[in-house]
Amino acid sequence: MFGSLAAFGSTVFKSAADAETTPSAGGVASADPTKVPGRLPSALGQRSAFENPGRILKTPALSGSSRTPLEALNGNLTPADLHFERHHAGIPNIDPDNYKLLIHGMVERPMAFSLADLKRFPATTRTCFIECAGNGDIGLDRSNIPDKVTPGQIDGLLSTSEWVGVALSTLFREVGIKAKASWFLAEGGDAAVMTRSVPCSKGWDDAMIAYCQNGEAIRPEQGYPARLLLPGWEGAMQIKWLRRMEFADRPFMSREETSHYTDPLPDDTARIFSFEMDAKSIITFPAYPNRLPNKGWWEISGLAWSGRGSITAVEISTDKGKTWQPAQLQRPVLSKCTTRFRHLWNWTGEETFLMSRAIDETGYVQPTLQQFIAARGPGTIYHTNCIRPWKVNRQGEVTFGLTEVV
Amino acid sequence: MSGFSRLAGFAACTRRRWSIFFVLVILPVSLLACDSQPESINPGRASDIPATSWPASFDIGRKATRSEIVAWDIDVNPDGQGLPEGSGTATSGAKTYASKCAACHGADGEGGVADRLVGREVGADFPFGRSYSSLSKKTIGTYWPYASTLFDYTNRAMPQDAPGSLTSDEVYGVVAFLLFKNDIISGDFVVNADTLHLVEMPARNRFVEDDRHGSSEVR
Numbered sequence: 001m002f003g004s005l006a007a008f009g010s011t012v013f014k015s016a017a018d019a020e021t022t023p024s025a026g027g028v029a030s031a032d033p034t035k036v037p038g039r040l041p042s043a044l045g046q047r048s049a050f051e052n053p054g055r056i057l058k059t060p061a062l063s064g065s066s067r068t069p070l071e072a073l074n075g076n077l078t079p080a081d082l083h084f085e086r087h088h089a090g091i092p093n094i095d096p097d098n099y100k101l102l103i104h105g106m107v108e109r110p111m112a113f114s115l116a117d118l119k120r121f122p123a124t125t126r127t128c129f130i131e132c133a134g135n136g137d138i139g140l141d142r143s144n145i146p147d148k149v150t151p152g153q154i155d156g157l158l159s160t161s162e163w164v165g166v167a168l169s170t171l172f173r174e175v176g177i178k179a180k181a182s183w184f185l186a187e188g189g190d191a192a193v194m195t196r197s198v199p200c201s202k203g204w205d206d207a208m209i210a211y212c213q214n215g216e217a218i219r220p221e222q223g224y225p226a227r228l229l230l231p232g233w234e235g236a237m238q239i240k241w242l243r244r245m246e247f248a249d250r251p252f253m254s255r256e257e258t259s260h261y262t263d264p265l266p267d268d269t270a271r272i273f274s275f276e277m278d279a280k281s282i283i284t285f286p287a288y289p290n291r292l293p294n295k296g297w298w299e300i301s302g303l304a305w306s307g308r309g310s311i312t313a314v315e316i317s318t319d320k321g322k323t324w325q326p327a328q329l330q331r332p333v334l335s336k337c338t339t340r341f342r343h344l345w346n347w348t349g350e351e352t353f354l355m356s357r358a359i360d361e362t363g364y365v366q367p368t369l370q371q372f373i374a375a376r377g378p379g380t381i382y383h384t385n386c387i388r389p390w391k392v393n394r395q396g397e398v399t400f401g402l403t404e405v406v
Numbered sequence: 407m408s409g410f411s412r413l414a415g416f417a418a419c420t421r422r423r424w425s426i427f428f429v430l431v432i433l434p435v436s437l438l439a440c441d442s443q444p445e446s447i448n449p450g451r452a453s454d455i456p457a458t459s460w461p462a463s464f465d466i467g468r469k470a471t472r473s474e475i476v477a478w479d480i481d482v483n484p485d486g487q488g489l490p491e492g493s494g495t496a497t498s499g500a501k502t503y504a505s506k507c508a509a510c511h512g513a514d515g516e517g518g519v520a521d522r523l524v525g526r527e528v529g530a531d532f533p534f535g536r537s538y539s540s541l542s543k544k545t546i547g548t549y550w551p552y553a554s555t556l557f558d559y560t561n562r563a564m565p566q567d568a569p570g571s572l573t574s575d576e577v578y579g580v581v582a583f584l585l586f587k588n589d590i591i592s593g594d595f596v597v598n599a600d601t602l603h604l605v606e607m608p609a610r611n612r613f614v615e616d617d618r619h620g621s622s623e624v625r
Binding site for chain 1: 460462463464466467468469470471474475478479480481483484510519520531532533534535536537538540541544546549550551552554555558559562563566569570612613614615616617618620621622623624625
């Protein structure tokens with residue numbers, strides 16, 4: 001992991017102190033770092049050798065995804081190299097100099113934009129989450145709710161970044177969207193040529209085409225060189241490697257908005273075009289596989305988010321849902337963004353369940369699994385947002401507690 | 407939230423290129439003034455630069471040519487718009503399916519390493535929201551509302567190991583084959599640009615609009 005720089009450091013600064021090293025979690029520390037000069041500046045930074053976070057990979061499949069290790073993170077942002085991935089035919093390799101965004105259909109002026117063109121428009125910045133609609137479906141197959149799962153395995157199809165790009169409304173003005181146009185098709189330049197229909201109203205509202213992620217060029221996994229960003233809406237619509245937008249007066253009925261990303265309801269219908277992500281939260285500490293070594297003061301911490309706007313409160317229960325207390329919210333609290341919450345807890349050493357529930361600016365309260373299934377029926381897999389309980393046993397071992405909370 | 411809108415307002419004021427001195431002196435007043443602006447939905451944009459001061463056009467980008475639009479405009483819509491010339495039947499499609507699709511989706515579309523495509527054991531029923539286990543019975547025949555989607559998706563994304571490699575006739579053929587295997591069309595039905603939109607899918611009327619619409623109610 002350290003590569004040539006580490007080799008450089010050890011040859012130049014070879015010393016007695018360096019020879020006495022203590023290996024720990026993949027890293028090798030100097031016995032006394034104050035007695036040996038450290039590593040010199042380098043073109044690219046790297047994590048401490050003692051820190052090895054990694055995306056959670058599914059068994060290799062033809063259509064791939066990986067999850068953000070939520071338990072390895074704190075604060076609000078997701079490091080770009082830990083942003084979750086979901087793609088249907090792999091990550092395309094696109095030369096930014098040959099990149100082209102084509103806009104046509106019901107517009108006054110069909111146009112083509114290079115990446116440099118997109119960057120020349122007035123820029124806009126947005127810090128928000130992207131969440132896959134399939135995130136957190138773990139409780140729905142009730143015959144098979146696991147207990148040894150980490151926060152990332154449960155809800156890691158969620159990441160938060162600062163995005164820079166051009167507001168879609170800026171491009172709408174430039175090409176002149178016709179009054180009749182109500183939808184546009186967004187198409188990716190990957191091998192799935194992935195498409196989704198998006199209502200024009202989202203473009204006038206807060207959509208953008210992003211080319212920067214956390215201060216640098218967007219990563220290939222997230223859509224390099226440019227992607228659609230639809231704050232608060234399901235990830236699958238936010239077409240990566242965006243190459244074409246076609247305007248029309250009706251949706252296009254692509255596979256990803258009919259066969260997939262629709263929500264069957266118990267009355268023998270299915271919800272189509274369910275874009276918004278409902279309010280949700282998950283405690284990321286303590287969680288499986290943590291073991292609390294002793295009773296006493298612990299800070300419960302986690303993330304809350306809503307696609308409908310800002311989180312106004314997160315409530316914590318440390319007694320299996322009998323009583324609820326407000327958690328502290330990390331400022332600033334941003335609309336359609338994750339919000340870090342924290343809550344001090346004095347553990348008595350007895351078995352208990354820890355739960356969090358998010359409340360957003362519409363007054364929506366994150367439901368329990370029972371409330372969720374009562375409203376949505378048992379056949380939903382997308383847009384699952386029920387409360388995620390963690391069980392703490394008397395040994396301090398923490399496991400996912402959904403099966404035991406009613 | 408008020409703390410946040412205050413920050414957004416502050417950013418808006420500083421962007422107007424006032425001198426630091428001016429900002430420092432006028433800051434408390436300007437914060438008040440900016441706070442009274444309607445809070446933008448996108449905190450980066452509308453409050454940054456009022457769009458009214460923008461030119462009608464930035465004159466960035468170029469006119470798209472007819473041929474580059476035609477080259478990329480591959481989507482096929484429920485009314486059949488976008489379908490290319492060519493045609494196919496279940497018979498012509500069976501051969502293509504066997505050689506180019508069966509390895510992943512199973513010889514009869516029963517599924518394999520990739521999705522199940524064929525099956526009508528639920529008939530014209532739509533039980534998917536009633537139990538988690540019924541989700542495995544989702545197929546083109548039981549769940550897909552439009553036949554156009556099958557052409558569009560196969561044409562753009564399949565076969566997954568060689569996307570975009572089929573001729574229009576081959577796509578029409580596998581579409582006919584899969585519709586036939588799902589008991590939706592007969593074996594001699596010719597699928598082409600004039601007929602595909604006539605195919606009535608069993609799940610055509612099952613889809614309803616999202617009724618959550620941002621209320622506090624759990625739906």
